[in-house]
Amino acid sequence: MDTPSVDIQNIRAKYNNSQEPYLLEENLPTTDPFSLFDTWFRDVASQSDLTFEEINAVSLSTVGKDLRPSSRMVLLKAYTPTGFSFFTNYTSRKGHQLEENPNAAMLFYWPKVNRQVRVEGVVEKLPDEMAVAYWNSRPLASRIGSKSSLQSEVVPNRQFLESKKAELTDLAEREGSHAITKPTAWGGFHLIPRYFEFWQGQSDRLHDRIVFERDMDIWLLKRLSP
Numbered sequence: 001m002d003t004p005s006v007d008i009q010n011i012r013a014k015y016n017n018s019q020e021p022y023l024l025e026e027n028l029p030t031t032d033p034f035s036l037f038d039t040w041f042r043d044v045a046s047q048s049d050l051t052f053e054e055i056n057a058v059s060l061s062t063v064g065k066d067l068r069p070s071s072r073m074v075l076l077k078a079y080t081p082t083g084f085s086f087f088t089n090y091t092s093r094k095g096h097q098l099e100e101n102p103n104a105a106m107l108f109y110w111p112k113v114n115r116q117v118r119v120e121g122v123v124e125k126l127p128d129e130m131a132v133a134y135w136n137s138r139p140l141a142s143r144i145g146s147k148s149s150l151q152s153e154v155v156p157n158r159q160f161l162e163s164k165k166a167e168l169t170d171l172a173e174r175e176g177s178h179a180i181t182k183p184t185a186w187g188g189f190h191l192i193p194r195y196f197e198f199w200q201g202q203s204d205r206l207h208d209r210i211v212f213e214r215d216m217d218i219w220l221l222k223r224l225s226p
C-alpha cells in the first residue's frame with residue numbers, strides 16, 4: 001500500500017506554553033540577552049532527554065564573497081557572556097566563507113517549548129589552545145571521524161573515507177589514542193552577537209518577538225509585530 005501523502009497545508013501544531021504563557025517585557029529576567037538565553041536554554045534542557053535531543057544543535061548561516069547565503073547545523077559547545085562557540089574545520093565551505101566575511105547568523109529552534117532564538121553578529125577564531133583542549137576531550141571515535149575527513153572536499157566514494165578511518169584506527173591501536181592529534185585546520189569560532197531575537201509561539205498566532213540590539217555598550221530592547 002502506498003504511504004498516504006502528508007497534508008502539509010493542514011499541519012497546525014498546538015502551542016502550549018504552560019511554563020511562561022507570554023513573553024512580557026516586565027517579566028524578563030533582566031535586560032541582558034545572554035541571561036535570557038541562559039534561562040531559555042536551561043528551560044528546554046530541563047524538559048529534554050539530552051541523550052537523544054540535541055538542544056545545542058543550531059543552524060549557522062554564512063555568506064562568502066559570492067554573496068550567496070548558506071546554512072548548516074553545528075553543535076553549540078559553549079555560550080559565555082560574550083558569545084556562542086562551535087568547532088569545525090577552517091578549510092570547510094563555512095570556514096572559507098567566514099574567512100571572507102565574518103558576519104554570521106545562528107538560529108535555535110526548540111519546538112518542545114515553542115521557542116526560537118535568532119542571533120546575529122561577527123565571528124572570531126577561538127584560540128588554538130581551546131580547540132586542542134576540546135579536541136582531546138572528545139571520544140576517540142569522534143576524533144578519528146573528524147580526522148578522516150577533509151570537510152567539504154569532494155571524495156570519490158565512501159570507501160575512501162572508510163580507508164582513512166581504518167588507517168587512523170590502526171595508528172591509535174599501535175601508538176595509543178594520543179596519536180590522533182587535532183588537525184591544524186580544525187578549530188573553534190566564537191560568534192559575538194549584536195542582535196538577538198527571542199520568539200515565543202502563541203496558539204492565536206500573536207507570537208511574542210523581543211529583540212535586543214547592541215548600541216555601543218548597551219542593549220536596546222524592542223518588541224516586533226509577529
Ligand SMILES: Cc1cc2nc3c(=O)[nH]c(=O)nc-3n(C[C@H](O)[C@H](O)[C@H](O)COP(=O)(O)O)c2cc1C
Nearest residue numbers: 057072073074075086087088089092093094095152
Ligand atoms: C545536528 C548536527 C550537528 C552538526 N554539528 C557540526 C559541528 O559542530 N561542526 C561541524 O563542522 N559540522 C557539524 N555538522 C555538519 C554540518 O551541518 C555540515 O554538514 C558540515 O559542517 C559541512 O558544512 P560546510 O560544507 O557548509 O562547511 C552537524 C550536522 C548536524 C545535522
